[in-house]
Amino acid sequence: MARSRRSDALSKRVTDLLTRMMTARSAARSRQLDRILMSLATALFLGGFVIAYVNLPDPMREPVWGLLAVTAVAGVPLTLATNTGEYLVSLKLLGYRVPLEVAVRVSVLAAAANLLPLPGSVLVRTHAIRRLGAKTSRAFGVSTLVGVSWLAVTAVLAGGFLLVYGRLPIGVITVTVGALLLGATWYLFARLTVSRSLRLTARLFLVEIASVLVKAARLYVVFQALRYHVDIDQVLALTMAAVVSTASGFFPGGLGATEVLSAAISPLIGLSPAVSLLVAAIDRLLGIAVLGLLAAVLLVHRPELVEEVAETTAAVETSDDGQGSIPQ
Numbered sequence: 001m002a003r004s005r006r007s008d009a010l011s012k013r014v015t016d017l018l019t020r021m022m023t024a025r026s027a028a029r030s031r032q033l034d035r036i037l038m039s040l041a042t043a044l045f046l047g048g049f050v051i052a053y054v055n056l057p058d059p060m061r062e063p064v065w066g067l068l069a070v071t072a073v074a075g076v077p078l079t080l081a082t083n084t085g086e087y088l089v090s091l092k093l094l095g096y097r098v099p100l101e102v103a104v105r106v107s108v109l110a111a112a113a114n115l116l117p118l119p120g121s122v123l124v125r126t127h128a129i130r131r132l133g134a135k136t137s138r139a140f141g142v143s144t145l146v147g148v149s150w151l152a153v154t155a156v157l158a159g160g161f162l163l164v165y166g167r168l169p170i171g172v173i174t175v176t177v178g179a180l181l182l183g184a185t186w187y188l189f190a191r192l193t194v195s196r197s198l199r200l201t202a203r204l205f206l207v208e209i210a211s212v213l214v215k216a217a218r219l220y221v222v223f224q225a226l227r228y229h230v231d232i233d234q235v236l237a238l239t240m241a242a243v244v245s246t247a248s249g250f251f252p253g254g255l256g257a258t259e260v261l262s263a264a265i266s267p268l269i270g271l272s273p274a275v276s277l278l279v280a281a282i283d284r285l286l287g288i289a290v291l292g293l294l295a296a297v298l299l300v301h302r303p304e305l306v307e308e309v310a311e312t313t314a315a316v317e318t319s320d321d322g323q324g325s326i327p328q
Contacts, residue, residue: 037251044256045281052263052277060226067225068286075218076290082211083107086150087125089204090142093189096132105298112295145188146204147247152181153208158240161233162269170268174240215239222279222286230271237269238262238276258284 053060084100084107091098098106106128129139155178162171189201216232216239223230241261245254262280263273 034252038255041251041255041257044251045259045284048256048259048263048277049281052259052274052281055274056278057272057274064225064227067221068282071218071221071225071283072286072290075214075221076287078214079211079218079287080104080107080111080291080294082207082214083111085207086146086211087128089200089207090125090146091129091132092200093142093145093204094129094134094138096129096134098132105302108291108294108298111291141188141191145185146208148181148188149185149204150208150211151243151247152178152185153205154178154212154236154240154243155181157209157212158233158236161236165231165233167233167269170237174237212236212239212243215242218283218286219279222283223275226275226279226282228275228279234269234271237265238271238280241265242280253284255284 084103087107087110088098088100088103091103106125110125126139126143129142134142155174157178159171159174159176159178162174165171189204216235219235219238220230220232223235241264242254242258245251245258245261248254248257251257259277259280263277266273266276
């Protein structure tokens, strides 16, 4: 009994800490600050793109446009599908369900929040969960759980393939970090969720594995479209750079940061920094084009969702446990 009370007390401290951290983040980032960060991220992205282009190791040949089209029309929607799967699993962890159409809608708007000076995809999803009746601490906690599991799976996959391809130092470090994050994922899962189902745990990791592999496949196809050779361990390492930059939440969707970090780690994995940055940038541009189009179509058909997204900024700044429902 005493052990159970200590465990519950520790769980409460963890969830309270997560709530305070996320609330402080949303409160500190005013709309003006978000605009400034968006401007800085855009400048970093565009500047990096130009610098990478003029510093390519070989003159750039004409891309294989068909492969770029495949990335746009297949790769980006697959990413959206894995994001939707993440959201559905996070709801299931708390004992909630929503129609698939609603989950897709939330995922599209969350993706749009990473492209614009909005609160960010994590806060959009968290607010959507809160409107179903979940407590703020639980909503933030499960969103954090999903993010940590994403980082863990990425690190384990990338590190494992780096070891297979003989890149021992960086591979060992990456696998070790991934193992620690897996432990953190399991701890959060045990403390923050309603369900203790191993099947649900497996579903969460399968969704994250799919998410990582889809992103890696997108980068691989862009490399091929630009006529550059790349190995699976290298694209997984670049995927890890994208995941870390996005999960940090400093710049919207990791804009600029992903590209710079991709260039920074390239010498460690045998790639040209300029090529890696260019590939990451082109993949992002394709994503922006497709997700922007999907978000625009959604908002045209459901204009009331504009106000719904705008209200998220104010809603996530409070720690109340208000209830509601997502528009059907």
